[in-house]
Amino acid sequence: MNKSWFIFFLVGWGLIFVFGPLSWQSVQAQNAQFTQFQQALIQTNPALIGMSNQIQVQFNYRRQFIASGASFETPMASLIYPWIKQQNKRVAAFGLSFMQDRTGEGGLLSTTGGLLTGAYNLYIGGQATRRYQPIVSLGLQAGFFQRRVNPDVLTSGSQWNGQTFEQALGLGESYLTSELFNASRGFPLFNAGVAVSWTDLCGFPKAYLGFSIQNINQPNVAFFLRIPPCRFSLV
Template sequence: MSLPPRFLLSAWPWLAGLGSLLAAGPAWGQDVYFSQAFANRQAENPAWTGLVDDYSATLSYRDQFPQLAGSFQTVQLAAGWRLPKPGLHHALGLLINQDQAGTVGYTRLGATAQYAYHTRLTRTLALSGGAQVGYGRQRVGYDNLTFGDQYSADGSYAGATAERLAGFPPVNYLTAGVGGVLYAEEAWLSISGQNLNQPNLGFSTQAGLPLRLTVSGGYKLFLQKPAGSGKGEQREISFIPTASYTRQGGSRRSEAGAYLLADPVTVGALYRNLNSPNLGTQHVVAVVAGIAVGSLRVGYSYDVGVSQLASDLGGAHEITLTLRAFDKLENAFRRLKRRNYPNAPCPDF
């Protein structure tokens, strides 16, 4: 049976998107990653919860592969709160995220509860350990498909299809993760494991959500340390090289970058190497910029594909908005009583 040209035009964006997803094979079960990893640090490791601020809330939006029909869009809300008593040891966090590929009818909604425990090992060295439990719901629908019986002989749209479409039933799953962050004022090391139970997403025998292991770290080189009002106001200027490695299923991601902080502005550049069995090796460069205005932090990044496929798909845009609070008076009291922790040195725009 031949299909009207208008059907082919209508279905092509959906088919293109579906073809790209099928080419990625197990990529159905890959977690989304952010170029602004430190603005979205709770998504990488639950041990970051409550580590930088007394409390904070971050709204993130990522539009990946904008040249692909429908693109892949992620919205995430992350919130963290360090409990003041007893002893500033405990912190609670919440992650809510939604992934969507418009023309494919794919959506994934998740909600994750996080807990972190902070402790000092020495006067200058501290450790945070975290754990999380999350719920997810994933579905793929045929909402954007049109069929031959929806068009008349002259190609005009005739109405709803008589096809019986069951689609993929929604899949509900639970996932768990743990992590730790060892840090001092000028350096940190983060190790985390996500999807420890490797939940089945139900699309095929290879559609589980694989275990994700991530190791990252960095060093802050102070070019000018901030000074309090007793010595006159002096803004921080620092240079922060970072590196990370992630393995999930058969895919590997390595990343190296550097940030320059001249308070209140942060700029950075990252090189990312992505390797997967189906898509080979892809190279991406991300440019990052952020600014602090009072309690508000705004960040923007753009991914530039260096390899051919990454370039054809169009990279990614990412925006983050963070409201954060740090009680300076309480911090002075903690310092006086020697109860304060080292300041986490990661870029925190």
């Protein structure tokens, strides 16, 4: 069983490094991030979930103001379940998370979805009894999200009467037609990560270093033609 999981993660990472560079861009993607990234492991790096012996239930919330009456609001709930075998050895871990990201006054833009995460651990030099055991974790992640614009809170210059916006008036924007604009879009998402940790004899990590790639498939998440770049994180 362990060999099958190893082959699965090895093939997954192989595909990433073969096809991933074909679409990487040197610009930044705008993924939801939390200040305490170590408390949002699934969102930070899928490999990090393989570093703990405990079952974890995490609740995260972010509210970041960007303008008068407008802010980012991001609630997220996650479950992490480690697979532990013989003598406290962490073979792998599995995670499930749900998140909603709301942006703009009145929830103008919202993104809702979930992620399935898996991480497989490789013990360097076998499961030794030395003080600090190096472990390499390989993580893969897949999910589906729905992004939606709330047309009820959109305004345009055509609704301005000199003092205020009149919602009863039409937007008067030709590009907001059904042929050019779709108020809702669903898309799959694939991420990957790798992490190296040094654990004590009890299995608790004392230090770690990780790297992740998100938006590997670069889905079209915009309501007009636009492809998001890959996002990289180093922790």
